[in-house]
Amino acid sequence: MDNTFVAAPLKKRRGRPSSASYDITSERVQTVIAMVRRRATLQEVGDAIGVTREGARKVIAKIAQRYGAELLEPNEKVWNVHEAARELGISDYFIKKACDLGKVSFRRRGERIWLLDEAGMKALRQRFSPEGERTTCVVCGKEFFKRRTRKSCSNTCSNELDRRSYEKTVSKEPSLESLRGWRNDVWEKLQSRLPTKHEEWIGVHEAVLRSGLSPMQINWLGRRRVVATRPHPEAKWRVNGKSITLYAASEIEIARQVFESYEQKKG
Numbered sequence: 465m466d467n468t469f470v471a472a473p474l475k476k477r478r479g480r481p482s483s484a485s486y487d488i489t490s491e492r493v494q495t496v497i498a499m500v501r502r503r504a505t506l507q508e509v510g511d512a513i514g515v516t517r518e519g520a521r522k523v524i525a526k527i528a529q530r531y532g533a534e535l536l537e538p539n540e541k542v543w544n545v546h547e548a549a550r551e552l553g554i555s556d557y558f559i560k561k562a563c564d565l566g567k568v569s570f571r572r573r574g575e576r577i578w579l580l581d582e583a584g585m586k587a588l589r590q591r592f593s594p595e596g597e598r599t600t601c602v603v604c605g606k607e608f609f610k611r612r613t614r615k616s617c618s619n620t621c622s623n624e625l626d627r628r629s630y631e632k633t634v635s636k637e638p639s640l641e642s643l644r645g646w647r648n649d650v651w652e653k654l655q656s657r658l659p660t661k662h663e664e665w666i667g668v669h670e671a672v673l674r675s676g677l678s679p680m681q682i683n684w685l686g687r688r689r690v691v692a693t694r695p696h697p698e699a700k701w702r703v704n705g706k707s708i709t710l711y712a713a714s715e716i717e718i719a720r721q722v723f724e725s726y727e728q729k730k731g
């Protein structure tokens with residue numbers, strides 16, 4: 465199936481188009497009507513008749529005004545990717561993938577919109593229909609089309625699932641068995657010392673600067689309660705309703721020492 469509109473570009477007109485250019489029998493008007501009914505973009509229509517996008521919009525409006533908007537209604541049922549996905553109850557991704565792989569015919573509307581016709585939808589329905597491949601989302605309970613080992617229906621549910629499994633892996637009190645490598649040494653060292661009075665609390669940025677550890681490493685130490693953390697006491701340091709995390713400076717310092725000696729041993 466061809467993805468382009470075949471229409472010979474007509475001569476570019478100067479000045480206002482005369483009323484003759486809206487003659488229903490003219491090639492120009494017929495071209496515009498045919499293209500609009502196939503849901504061509506303004507740019508595509510404009511290119512075909514040698515005017516700008518805005519010019520095309522005016523021509524289409526004029527034709528609709530003169531001969532009725534019904535004349536310009538689509539002559540076939542077409543679906544964009546999102547509409548097709550909603551009808552089939554699967555995510556946009558699978559449709560795009562099927563189109564990309566050449567499994568389903570589609571045509572482009574402008575740069576970004578892909579249109580599927582009745583034949584394309586038929587192919588998609590066959591491809592994504594098996595009842596056995598439907599499953600229930602473990603987060604929201606909605607039914608969705610299952611691919612590989614996916615357990616959740618959408619990105620939102622997937623993120624929620626990640627969060628839950630992350631919470632599960634983060635133990636309240638780390639043990640020597642639950643930590644490995646230098647983090648284990650950090651925790652052991654911290655166990656054997658009394659907490660500092662008048663502790664200095666620093667943000668993750670400062671902790672990164674002082675320790676040379678990465679933000680992810682600092683975050684890891686805090687989340688697994690290896691290093692002491694607390695929420696920022698001031699309300700203005702809130703991001704999306706959550707306080708930012710502060711880290712105990714003295715414990716970050718110990719983490720730095722341990723990490724440095726560990727890296728030296730490795731090198």
Ligand SMILES: [Zn+2]
Binds near residue numbers: 604605606617618
């Ligand atoms: Zn869900």
